[in-house]
Amino acid sequence: MNKIFETPLYPYTHHPDEDAETPVRHKTIVVGAGPVGLAVAIDLAQQGVPVVVLDENDKVSFGSRAICFSKRTLEIADRLGIGQKLVDRGVVWNLGKVFKGDEKVYEFNLLPEQGHKRPAFINLQQYYFEDDLVARVRELQEQGAPIELRGGCKVTEIDDCGDYVALEIETPDDTYDIEAEWLIACDGAGSPIRSMMGLDFVGRVFEDNFLIADVIMHADFPTERWFWFDPPFNPGQSALLHKQPDGVWRIDLQLGWDIDKAEEKKPENVIPRLKQMLGEDAKFELEWVSIYTFQCRRMEKFRHGRVLFAGDAAHQVSPFGARGANSGIQDAENLAWKLALVLEDKAPDSLLDSYSDERVHGADENILNSTRSTDFITPKSQISRTFRDAALALAGKAEFARPLVNSGRLSVPCAYDGSTLNGPDTDALPARTRVGAPAVDTPLGQGWLLDRLGGRFQLLTVDADAPDRLDVGGIEVERVAVSAAGNETLRERYLGDAASGVYLLRPDQHVAARWTSFDETAVRAAVAKATGRDK
Structure with missing residues (x-):
């Protein structure tokens, strides 16, 4: 068994806040030191925003949990300072295969x-992701x-007092009170903060259960995503196989609805199921076993006064499609820059309403795709199964039919089409880098475009003239000048048939506005719109 589960990374220590005569108020408090909570805290700290992270635990999550991290998540991780660590630790893959019975239908x-x-x-196992995030802290x-990480601190009461949030914290020593100008709840699907505030999810719970088994074994399976419909080792159901580092393999087996979850999790019942799949002589060790039920649900809105919800605390989707953790990391990158501007008095706090609006849009997109995947994987009628x-x-015979097969459409970056923050757009430039979409990476000589973008407002000019810097109401906009001469990839992604292009980029690398040439009045107006100051 991997000893990382047993190692306290941020053990409880008595803090001076506990002895203060009156509650100490902090700029920002994040509750939950999982991937989303740590990501948003790191992003804030890198922008100079003081942040305290509280968690009742003091070590990484037990079990692999989330394992598939998308290209967009890795690009965000680059900005947070851990992208290369994740890639070096992880198993890289691009190829997937779909089977019906024991026959391969197609690959992608x-x-x-x-x-x-x-x-x-x-x-990459979630515990390694968390380990790298803590190391970055x-x-x-x-x-x-200005970042603190406090373990052994459980939030037991919360009160939104209008211009701050009051919390009661339980520690191994005692309880104490603390205050936050803003509270970010990243405390998971069972979010105690959500419950304390009397809030709930809306959405669907699907009548099906799946067994997750992470097994340690030496196997010759390739580094690919394998998905089976009606496999011989789990007839009438589905199965999934993924490779992880350290000889750990993720196996998902559909079990059906009417089961005894406690019984199904027992090793004496799990092991025979796995041997049906892997062979009677297969040698393996169970690392982690869980039963989950498909759920596609979200809060109606992610901002409630001074409390902001992110990750599983705000939304849940079924695991097929790798949308949970990847969506949560996109929550973090959307929220951090907006909160930083509000705390610096460079934007009104109504800007945080756009966090809820944009990420509700992202959650709805994930829920739609996840629901479609679930309905395809677990048909509820004979007509659907047919x-x-x-x-x-x-x-298996015609390529045009392959998009109809839905074994879990995998996570893609969200484009904020229709956002109130979006500025002018033009059809003269390519659709994939339209306003609202995240910037698309491209090679630049010895480097990469996305390594030069993010963390601040920027003006990306492609074969266009513009000032090196603009000050727009205290927000500095920095120019990043590139040329498409000799770079067909850059031309295809950012110019198309146009001779030049000017892109206003938000700090989260999403396109806020774009033009074919620079216009200072238009850029200033677009910055005001992107920061909620155009009201």
């Missing part, structure tokens, strides 16, 4: 084009960044 490549720094996906602390099986049969 999730990143068929060249010119990206990061792969389509890596597989320690690096930032050594550099003097359609599903016909689509599979046709997909």
Whole structure:
């Protein structure tokens, strides 16, 4: 068993806040030291925003949990300072295969084009992701960044007092009170903060259960995503196989609805199921076993006064499609820059309403795709099953039918089409880098475009003139000048048939506005709109 589960990374220590005569107020408090909570805290700290992270635990999560991290998540991780660590630790993959019974129906490549720094996906146990995030927190602390990580601190009461949030914290020593100008709840699907505030999810719970088993074994399976419909080792159901580092393999087996979860999790019942799949002589060790039920649900809104919800605390989707953790990391990158501007008095706090609006849009997109995946994987009627099986049969012969097969459409970056923050757009430039979409990476000589973008407002000019800097109401906009001469990838992604292009980029690398040439009045108006100051 991996000893990382047993190692306290941020053990409880008595803090001076506990002895204060009156509650100490902090700029920002994050509750939950999982991937989303740590990501938003690191992003804030890198922008100079003081942040305290509280968690009742003091170590990484037990079990692999989330394992598939998308290219967009890796690009965000680059900005947070851990992208290369994740790739070095993870298992890189782009290829997936779909089976019906024991016959391969087809295969697919999730990143068929060249010119990206990061792969389509890596597989990496969530505990390693958290370990790298905690290590990054320690690096930032050594550099003097204003970030604290407090373990053994459980939030037991919360009160939104209008211009601050009051919390009661339980520790191994005692309880104490603390205050936050803003509270970010990243405390998971069962969010105690959500419950304390009397809030709930809306959405669907699907009548099906799946067994997750992470097994340690030596196997010759390739580094690919394998998905089976009606496999011989789990007839009438589905199965999934993924490779992780350290000889750990993720196996998902559909079990059906009417089961005894406690019984199904017992090793004496799990092991025979796995031997049916892997063979009677297979040698393996169970690392982690769980039963989950498909759920596609979210809060109605992610901002409630001074409390902001992110990650699983705000939304849940079924695991097929790798949308949970990847969506949560996108929550973090959307929220951090907006909160930083509000705390610096460079934007009104109504800007945080756009966090809820944009990420509710992202959650709805994930829920729609996850629901479609679930309905395809677990048909609820004979007609649905007949359609599903016909689509599979046709997909093996005709490429046009393959998009009909839905074994879990995998996570893609969210484009904020229709956002109130979006400025002018033009059809003269390519659709993939439209307003609202995240910037697309491209090689630049010896480097990469996305390594030069993010963390602040920027003006990306492609073969266009513009000032090196603009000050827009205290927000500095920095120019990043590139040329498409001799760079067909850059031309295809950012110019198309246009001779030049000017892109206003938000701090989260999403396109806020774009033009074919520079216009200072238009850029200033677009910055005001992107920061909620155009009201």
